Structures are given as structure tokens and as C-alpha cells.
Amino acid sequence: MSDNPLKLPAAGALRWREVVETPAVLIDLDVVERNIRRCQDQCDRLGVAIRPHIKTHKLPLLAHAQLAAGAIGITAQKIGEAEVMANEGIDDILITFNIVGERKLERLRRLAERCRLSVVADSASVIEGLARAFANASSEIDVLVECDTGMHRCGVLTPEEALNLARLISDSPGLRFAGVMTYPAPGQGNAACEWLDHAARLIREAGIETRTVSSGGTPDLYAMKRHTSLSEYRPGSYIYNDRSLVNAGACGVEDCALTVLTTVISAPADGRAIVDAGTKVLTSDLFGMSGYGMVLERPDCAVISLNEEHGRIEYAGEQASVVGELLRIVPNHACVVSNMVDSVHLVRGDYYVRAEPVAARGRIT
Amino acid sequence: MSDNPLKLPAAGALRWREVVETPAVLIDLDVVERNIRRCQDQCDRLGVAIRPHIKTHKLPLLAHAQLAAGAIGITAQKIGEAEVMANEGIDDILITFNIVGERKLERLRRLAERCRLSVVADSASVIEGLARAFANASSEIDVLVECDTGMHRCGVLTPEEALNLARLISDSPGLRFAGVMTYPAPGQGNAACEWLDHAARLIREAGIETRTVSSGGTPDLYAMKRHTSLSEYRPGSYIYNDRSLVNAGACGVEDCALTVLTTVISAPADGRAIVDAGTKVLTSDLFGMSGYGMVLERPDCAVISLNEEHGRIEYAGEQASVVGELLRIVPNHACVVSNMVDSVHLVRGDYYVRAEPVAARGRIT
Structure with a gap:
């Protein structure tokens, strides 16, 4: 087995104190490696696949490290982030954001031609837009129904609504129903999974295949129990952690x-x-x-x-x-800090590795 | 007289609704032109020069428009911002930030070789650093003493301390004492000027030439009275304005x-x-x-x-x-929003002008 399974770069001979101008964002790769392994171990224990959210680091280098550690793919929030990751050879990307508007749908369609892509939807209106864009596309796109399990952001409000949208997706040429997902309110990770269990049961009872049941969030990651149907977890912040x-x-x-x-x-x-x-x-x-x-x-x-x-x-x-x-x-909050800078400085303990451009920074559309 | 004295670009035939993907930062140049003129009129009434702070827009295009309207130079917060502006032909730059550390002092020395540059200092330690860097430089650098007139951020606490530092600057080879400056606490703009009046009087009575007495801040800009010694105003947000x-x-x-x-x-x-x-x-x-x-x-x-x-x-x-x-x-808060995006979209009313890279964005060092 490789001594460096995550393939992250080694430190040089210089200390970062001798190299870095302030203010600067330092990323300690020793800690990153530990955090990636700890999360992978936890998801292995829970029996769920991990699909880390790259909004935290926005670095292809770390996305590849997460995949090398066992992640089945990545999560992105914006098409622009997914485009950057696809350009760097990442092959399986879930965009957990309603894609609305003709220009964005056209970009999504083009992106789906060069990587395995899935998206979410929480209304008939969003599904109709996706269906228009993919009706004549060369390949179908996987669509998950986003569920509001307590965050009160996006998402259908009841498992019955999730079933209705699952039916609509299944009936739409160009779209393939892939499952249900949520971003739980912090502290409600286990309750959110019960909600998803319920929705998945309803949808399966209606005869619709439901491959993926996906939750996320670092706050509850290490407090999660095993759940009947949960198949995937999408944590983001765990790779850096922060004061919160x-x-x-x-x-x-x-x-x-x-x-x-x-x-x-x-x-x-x-x-x-x-x-x-x-x-x-x-x-x-x-x-x-x-x-x-x-x-x-x-x-x-x-x-x-x-x-x-x-x-x-x-x-x-x-x-x-x-x-x-x-x-x-x-x-x-680490995710918003790495988003402020054009480059972060990779370090290991006291030693400097190199500056790394935050490639997906500013890809807000 | 020119019909377009600020030399800002005209709108095209397309409406921005047809062009821009969201989220996007729109800058209405019609409003910008009005804001620049209103501020210039106010500073003319106050009998003070205007040296706008480019931290708000970070765009060479708008810095040039501010100069075309009558500004005597610009203000920047970081050397990196000043470097970008100097690269675009801006010739007179005040950096209102203590420059600390050998690498930054070396960059400052190099920058001073290619534009008229001034900086601030609020301690003997900062002045000693500047003096080391400029002792053998090809040209002197102007240094203003930063005064804490109520913001409780940087700045000397009393006019007497301002005098002490003015003496130290005057006695340092390579440095030229240029005056006193403050960023007042919002709502205290007029009180801050009385503080600066007092400091300038002390320093002049000690026989030290005090060319510049500089205050700033948009919140108090239109509530300012004429002050005996105030010579310069450094507003930033006025060019965009915001909900605050x-x-x-x-x-x-x-x-x-x-x-x-x-x-x-x-x-x-x-x-x-x-x-x-x-x-x-x-x-x-x-x-x-x-x-x-x-x-x-x-x-x-x-x-x-x-x-x-x-x-x-x-x-x-x-x-x-x-x-x-x-x-x-x-x-x-407009200043932090334009800092989030790689480009802003220039518009005029309903019509699109063009995308403009936020050239000094992310220049945090």
C-alpha cells in the first residue's frame, strides 16, 4: 500500500513563517489528511457512501484526495464549480442546487456530456426546465428530489410531495429519478434521515426505483446513527473544520x-x-x-x-x-474564508508546501 | 466641454435582463456619474480636495473617472490594490494602512519608484520600519500620522502623540512628514476634524510643515461643516452607496x-x-x-x-x-459585495454596458 494514498504534496525545507505575507489562509495538509480519513471511517461505519461537498475548499487537489480516500463522487453548489472540477478530471458530480434559467440549463446540458452529472429539484417548475433542456440531449440526467426536513430553505415540505415530484421526474423524457436528498438543520441529522426513510418508502411502494437517499452536513456527521435507507452522505466542512x-x-x-x-x-x-x-x-x-x-x-x-x-x-x-x-x-466558518482568497497556502505543521490557486473561487453562477 | 467628462462607457442595445446570469453584481454607471459629481460638489463647497478610497470599487476604470472629475489622487488600503492601480496609470496613491514586515516594505519601496506614494504610521515601530526601507531609496516617501479620533482602531490616542510621531518622521532620513489623517467613527466626522485641527496646530507650532489634514468616510460626507485646517477628504462608499x-x-x-x-x-x-x-x-x-x-x-x-x-x-x-x-x-454594504466577484456588470438603467473585471479584488496583502 502506498505511503501517500491521498497523493497530497510533501512539505519543503522552508518554514511558512519565512515565506508567507499576511493576511493569508493556511491549509495544514497533515490535518486535512486526518480529517479525510476520520470522515471516511465514520461513513464506512454508517454503511453510507461519501460524496463530499467541495464548496468548502474549491480545490481540485483536495477533491482528488477525497476520491482517493474512497468518496464515490463530489457535490458542488454551482454549475461553475462543477465545470472547474470536470475540467480537472472529476467524473461524478452532484449539483445540489435548483438550476433555473435557459442559459444555466444549456450549460448543464453541455456539462452532462462530459461527466456523470446529477442535480436536484424541489418543484414542478424546476423539473419542467430540466425536462425541456434534456428532452433531446444525448444522455439522461439523474435528478434527486430535494426535501425540506427542517432547514426551511429549499425542498418539498412533505414525503407525499416528494412522491409527486418523483413521479413527474420518472415521467419526463431525458430525466431519470435518482432518489431523495436533504440538507438537515444542524442538530437534526437523525430526524432528517427518518423523514427521508419515509419518503423513500412511499416512492418505492409506488414502484419507482430509488437508488440514492442522501443527507449531509458536518455538524451532525459524528453523531449519526445507522439508518435503514440512507445511502450517501455529503459533508463539506469536515475537511477543514472551524470554530463553529x-x-x-x-x-x-x-x-x-x-x-x-x-x-x-x-x-x-x-x-x-x-x-x-x-x-x-x-x-x-x-x-x-x-x-x-x-x-x-x-x-x-x-x-x-x-x-x-x-x-x-x-x-x-x-x-x-x-x-x-x-x-x-x-x-x-472555514467555507466562506477559503472563498475570499485567490490562493491558499498549503503547509504541513511549521513547514511550507506551496501556494494553491482556489480554482473554483468566485464561480457563483 | 466634453459631453462625457468622466469617460465612462456608453450602453449597448441589449437589456441586462437578456444578458446577465445570476447571481450578479450590477453597477449602474448613470448613478455612479451622479454620485461622483455630488461628492465632488460637496468637497468643493467644503474647500477640501477629494482623494477617493478605491476599496469600494477596486476598478481602475472608476478610479480614472474619479480623477477626471477632480480628485487629486486615490486612497488604497493594501499595497496589492495600489500596485494594480499604479499598473493602470494612477499616479498619486495614499495607502491608509500601517505597512509592517520586510517583504511588504520592499514592495512599498519598489512601488514608490513608479508613482507618487504616501503612507500612514501610528507608532514608532512602524516609522522605524519605513525609515529602514527608505533610508537608501532613490526618493523620499510621504508619511501621515494616523490619529484615533473615536473609531478605536489604529491611530495615536492624543494630539501630543501625533506631534511626537511627526517629529520622529521629520527626523528620519528617507521619510517626509506629510500631515495627519483619521478615519472617524461614523457620526463623529465633525468632532474628528476638531481633533485633527488641534493636532495640526500643535505640529505647526513646533515648526513642522503640515501640508495635509485628511479625514474620510461617506456616512458623514454630506453633513460636514467647513473646518479650519481640513485639506483632504477620502470617501469610498459614496460612489456606489448601499442600504446602510x-x-x-x-x-x-x-x-x-x-x-x-x-x-x-x-x-x-x-x-x-x-x-x-x-x-x-x-x-x-x-x-x-x-x-x-x-x-x-x-x-x-x-x-x-x-x-x-x-x-x-x-x-x-x-x-x-x-x-x-x-x-x-x-x-x-456595497464595498464587501464588489469584493466577492471576479467581474461586475456595468449597466445604464435597463441597458447593458459590459462586464468589467474587479482588477484589485483579492489583493489582500
């Missing part, structure tokens, strides 16, 4: 692969330091927490407020910050 | 040049619609308001929550949203 997941008990601080490296640029008053990371790298995501991140080197510090390019840090300890000091911040 | 500025009374909805065009992708329950704009385009910035934007076409709507790629809209009116409906959202 530490707070939710889903991981420890040492499992956070993504940190924001920042420099103290001003220490103008007692107990206050200003760093060069603001909302344009950490974002304003609070996720119900107070403060904008956790300072690894200074547990006595709180990131109390951000402006666009400034972060304000208050510390209770006696040791003052000095201008030029480097700090690493574990952000509240 | 409408709420603050600084502009009307019709003055908002930047909107986010979004499509309803799901209308799963009464009174709820889901659009394809989430935090990855609107951001999580709340600025103390409730909701994430103002829906132009549907004043009965509230953007009540966002996920990364989903926006949840609730409406009180009787007319339901339908899948495929296009909506424009005025975001809470």
Missing part, C-alpha cells in the same frame, strides 16, 4: 486545518491590538457566536470586531502584543 | 449604484422565496440592521437570512414569488 464546529463539539481545535495568518500592525492602547485580517478575509459570519475567531497563539485574546481590512483583538493577559507579531486565527 | 447609507440618511435608494441581481429558485411555502444570492455574494455584513438587503422590485420583501449560496426572502404582500423571477437587492 469546535463549539458544536464536532471536532477539537487541533482538527482545524484552515487558519488565517495575520500580523499585528498596531498596538495603540492597553489590551488592544489591531491585525491585518478583517472581513475581507475572515468574513462577518458569526454563526451565533461572539467574536470572529479563535487566536491559536493567544488563548487570552478575543477577536471582538472587524472592519474590512482591520481586526480588533482584545486580550486579558498581561503580555502585550507587539507590532509585527504573527497570529493564527481559526475562523468561525 | 440609505438608513443613515446619507442618500436615497435611487442613489444606490450597486445591486445584486438574483433569481428566485424556489418558492416552497407561502410567504417564502429562496434566491440564488447568499453570503458568497451579499456577505454577512449587517451593520446593526436587520436583514441582508432591500429588494427593489418587492418593497414588501425582507431578506431574512442567508446561507452560502441561498437567500431566504419573506414577503408580506399577497403576490407570491415564482421560480425564475428576477429580483435586485441593494446590499447592506
Whole structure:
């Protein structure tokens, strides 16, 4: 067996402290590898396939590592993300977003000609658009019904509605009904699966093949029980983790692969330091927490407020910050942080690997 | 006199509804031109020069328009932004950020060789770094002392400290003391100028020439009085405006040049619609308001929550949203929205102009 089964690059001889200008997003590949294995082990225990959501990292390199570890394919949120991943040889992609509008449907049709593609739908209107686009396509497209199991975002509201849409998909030339999926409200992962169990049973009883029953979300990943019909799990954040997941008990601080490296640029008053990371790298995501991140080197510090390019840090300890000091911040929400930068810096522990372009960043359509 | 003094491009024959895929950031150049003129008129009335902050738009095209309207130079927050603007022929740039670290100081020194550059400092430590970098440089660099007039971010805490740093800058070979500057806390623009008046008086009484006294901020721009010593104003958001500025009374909805065009992708329950704009385009910035934007076409709507790629809209009116409906959202904070996208779409009213790359986006170092 290979010593490097995930085929991620090794560190060089330089330390990242000697190389990286701040602010910068660091990705520790040692932690990434551990997180990928831990998630794969958990999904193996649950008896479900894993189809990781690449919205978190947007890096073909890490999508390939997830596939090498055993994932059956990937999940993307936007056609643009899926196009980038297909360009890099990823072959099996689920887009968990209603595709609406003629231009997008045309892009979807073209993309389906060069990779195994599936999408979701939660209304007759979305299904009719897909059916129009694929009626004369060279291959059918798999369509899953999105179910609202408590998130109150997209999704049909009842298992009976899921059955109705499954029938509509099955009856539409060019479309192939593939199953049901949900993104559960955090903390409701197991209840969501019972909802999906119910919907899948109804659809199967109606004589419609239901290959895939898919849930997702890192917050509940390690608290999931085995469920009768669940066949697939689509976690995203688990590969990096973040402060919100530490707070939710889903991981420890040492499992956070993504940190924001920042420099103290001003220490103008007692107990206050200003760093060069603001909302344009950490974002304003609070996720119900107070403060904008956790300072690894200074547990006595709180990131109390951000402006666009400034972060304000208050510390209770006696040791003052000095201008030029480097700090690493574990952000509240990793997915939105890697989306802010054109490149992330891959590291292993103290050592630098290389800069990696965030290839699917900004692919919002 | 030219009919098109700001030299911004004209609209074509197509309507943007026929061209743009969502989500998309639209910039209405008719409104931009009006906003630029209004601000220039106000600064003329105040008797101050205008040095607009390009962090809002990050577009060389609009920086040139601001200069054509009468701006004396531009303001940037990061060396990377200044480098992009210098590459596009902008000649007079103030970077309102402490430059810390050897790599950044070297970039600053190189940049100063190809444009008229000034920077700020709020501590002896920052000044010493600048002095090391410029001691043997081919030209001196202008340095302003940053003052904390109530924002509690960077800046010296008292006018006396400002004098001390002015002395240190004046005594440093390679550096030239240029004046004092602040970013005032919103609503405290006039009080901030009194603070700067005091500091400038102290420094001049010490026999040190103080050419520039500079304040900024759109929130207070149109409420500013004339001040004895104020010589320069650095507003940023005025060029686009946003919901926070409408709420603050600084502009009307019709003055908002930047909107986010979004499509309803799901209308799963009464009174709820889901659009394809989430935090990855609107951001999580709340600025103390409730909701994430103002829906132009549907004043009965509230953007009540966002996920990364989903926006949840609730409406009180009787007319339901339908899948495929296009909506424009005025975001809470325009500066962070234009920073999310690789390109914005220039429009004039209903007509499309062209896509414009956000050239200085992601230049966070």
C-alpha cells in the first residue's frame, strides 16, 4: 500500500513563517489528511457512501484526495464549480442546487456530456426546465428530489410531495429519478434521515426505483446513527473544520486545518491590538457566536470586531502584543474564508508546501 | 466641454435582463456619474480636495473617472490594490494602512519608484520600519500620522502623540512628514476634524510643515461643516452607496449604484422565496440592521437570512414569488459585495454596458 494514498504534496525545507505575507489562509495538509480519513471511517461505519461537498475548499487537489480516500463522487453548489472540477478530471458530480434559467440549463446540458452529472429539484417548475433542456440531449440526467426536513430553505415540505415530484421526474423524457436528498438543520441529522426513510418508502411502494437517499452536513456527521435507507452522505466542512464546529463539539481545535495568518500592525492602547485580517478575509459570519475567531497563539485574546481590512483583538493577559507579531486565527466558518482568497497556502505543521490557486473561487453562477 | 467628462462607457442595445446570469453584481454607471459629481460638489463647497478610497470599487476604470472629475489622487488600503492601480496609470496613491514586515516594505519601496506614494504610521515601530526601507531609496516617501479620533482602531490616542510621531518622521532620513489623517467613527466626522485641527496646530507650532489634514468616510460626507485646517477628504462608499447609507440618511435608494441581481429558485411555502444570492455574494455584513438587503422590485420583501449560496426572502404582500423571477437587492454594504466577484456588470438603467473585471479584488496583502 502506498505511503501517500491521498497523493497530497510533501512539505519543503522552508518554514511558512519565512515565506508567507499576511493576511493569508493556511491549509495544514497533515490535518486535512486526518480529517479525510476520520470522515471516511465514520461513513464506512454508517454503511453510507461519501460524496463530499467541495464548496468548502474549491480545490481540485483536495477533491482528488477525497476520491482517493474512497468518496464515490463530489457535490458542488454551482454549475461553475462543477465545470472547474470536470475540467480537472472529476467524473461524478452532484449539483445540489435548483438550476433555473435557459442559459444555466444549456450549460448543464453541455456539462452532462462530459461527466456523470446529477442535480436536484424541489418543484414542478424546476423539473419542467430540466425536462425541456434534456428532452433531446444525448444522455439522461439523474435528478434527486430535494426535501425540506427542517432547514426551511429549499425542498418539498412533505414525503407525499416528494412522491409527486418523483413521479413527474420518472415521467419526463431525458430525466431519470435518482432518489431523495436533504440538507438537515444542524442538530437534526437523525430526524432528517427518518423523514427521508419515509419518503423513500412511499416512492418505492409506488414502484419507482430509488437508488440514492442522501443527507449531509458536518455538524451532525459524528453523531449519526445507522439508518435503514440512507445511502450517501455529503459533508463539506469536515475537511477543514472551524470554530463553529469546535463549539458544536464536532471536532477539537487541533482538527482545524484552515487558519488565517495575520500580523499585528498596531498596538495603540492597553489590551488592544489591531491585525491585518478583517472581513475581507475572515468574513462577518458569526454563526451565533461572539467574536470572529479563535487566536491559536493567544488563548487570552478575543477577536471582538472587524472592519474590512482591520481586526480588533482584545486580550486579558498581561503580555502585550507587539507590532509585527504573527497570529493564527481559526475562523468561525472555514467555507466562506477559503472563498475570499485567490490562493491558499498549503503547509504541513511549521513547514511550507506551496501556494494553491482556489480554482473554483468566485464561480457563483 | 466634453459631453462625457468622466469617460465612462456608453450602453449597448441589449437589456441586462437578456444578458446577465445570476447571481450578479450590477453597477449602474448613470448613478455612479451622479454620485461622483455630488461628492465632488460637496468637497468643493467644503474647500477640501477629494482623494477617493478605491476599496469600494477596486476598478481602475472608476478610479480614472474619479480623477477626471477632480480628485487629486486615490486612497488604497493594501499595497496589492495600489500596485494594480499604479499598473493602470494612477499616479498619486495614499495607502491608509500601517505597512509592517520586510517583504511588504520592499514592495512599498519598489512601488514608490513608479508613482507618487504616501503612507500612514501610528507608532514608532512602524516609522522605524519605513525609515529602514527608505533610508537608501532613490526618493523620499510621504508619511501621515494616523490619529484615533473615536473609531478605536489604529491611530495615536492624543494630539501630543501625533506631534511626537511627526517629529520622529521629520527626523528620519528617507521619510517626509506629510500631515495627519483619521478615519472617524461614523457620526463623529465633525468632532474628528476638531481633533485633527488641534493636532495640526500643535505640529505647526513646533515648526513642522503640515501640508495635509485628511479625514474620510461617506456616512458623514454630506453633513460636514467647513473646518479650519481640513485639506483632504477620502470617501469610498459614496460612489456606489448601499442600504446602510440609505438608513443613515446619507442618500436615497435611487442613489444606490450597486445591486445584486438574483433569481428566485424556489418558492416552497407561502410567504417564502429562496434566491440564488447568499453570503458568497451579499456577505454577512449587517451593520446593526436587520436583514441582508432591500429588494427593489418587492418593497414588501425582507431578506431574512442567508446561507452560502441561498437567500431566504419573506414577503408580506399577497403576490407570491415564482421560480425564475428576477429580483435586485441593494446590499447592506456595497464595498464587501464588489469584493466577492471576479467581474461586475456595468449597466445604464435597463441597458447593458459590459462586464468589467474587479482588477484589485483579492489583493489582500
